[in-house]
Amino acid sequence: MRVVIAEDNALMRDGMAALLTDHEVSVVATVADAAGLVAAVDTHRPDVAIVDVRMPPTFTDEGVRAAIAIRAAHPAVGVLVFSQWVETVYAHQLLRDHPERVGYLLKDRIVSTAAFLDALHRIADGGVALDPEVIRQLLSAPTVDAGLARLTAREREILALVAEGRSNTAIAADLHLASRSVEKHVTAIFTKLDLPPTTEDHRRVRAVLRFLDAQPR
Known part of the structure; x- marks a missing residue:
């Protein structure tokens, strides 16, 4: 599986890349903002893009808006929104418009590497992976x-x-x-x-x- 990681926190970004590489997932690009994410997906066409919600420059909703744009432009590319925040309006839009190859997980609720990898593979295979708290809020x-x-x-x-x-x-x-x-x-x-x-x-x-x-x- 080939992935792109979009995360503005350098420690989180590098740590995630190292973890995935150790588990035979090919990290083809790591970026720190939404513009870099869109460019990386256009270039590499990964199986899944892992996207934080709040990234530069405003740290509000750039990531999830980029995720919606990626799914519209590249339906074969899965998107895993991986964040501390639940943006219900955008999560609803992402799921409504693209009801496959999509996930929304919360960083502080991932309890194991196996669960995270399982979600990635599920999305790459065309499925859905949603945190129960995301479901509860929606x-x-x-x-x-x-x-x-x-x-x-x-x-x-x-x-x-x-x-x-x-x-x-x-x-x-x-x-x-x-x-x-x-x-x-x-x-x-x-x-x-x-x-x-x-x-x-x-x-x-x-x-x-x-x-x-x-x-x-």
């Missing part, structure tokens, strides 16, 4: 979607885990349920949200986006 407001209103509390709980990129097997282990029970809940979620099977089946992601679309902007 889904905290009441929903007015009629399909969502039909979901039970258990179905909402499972849908939140789906949003984190968990497989049915992993969800079953987390909730101490039988795999067949989780499969039935997921099928019920799709049915209640009117999401029939398609030839390009992204129903798991689209179900999560229904939650996000119901939130006030």
Whole structure:
């Protein structure tokens, strides 16, 4: 896997690059600002760009805005937003417009190298990786979607885990349920949200986006 790292903190940037290199991930470029990130992605076309939210010059939202621009210009390039901050408006836009090859993790909640690498590989393979706190903030407001209103509390709980990129097997282990029970809940979620099977089946992601679309902007 080939990655670009965009992080203004030099120690964090160099440490992340060294860590990934030690785990056979090719770091093709490291940059300190959003302009450098866009240029590096244009040049190297990595599998994933790892992006901090707040970078020079204003240290507000340059990184996540660059992430949205990268996904629009290069759909094959995955984006992992890796930050201390949850920018809900931009996170919603990123997920709504590009519901695959995207992740949003919080720096102070990563508990292991394995979890971080798993998220990177999941994104590179076309999946989604979201921190539970990101999900909580995005889904905290009441929903007015009629399909969502039909979901039970258990179905909402499972849908939140789906949003984190968990497989049915992993969800079953987390909730101490039988795999067949989780499969039935997921099928019920799709049915209640009117999401029939398609030839390009992204129903798991689209179900999560229904939650996000119901939130006030």
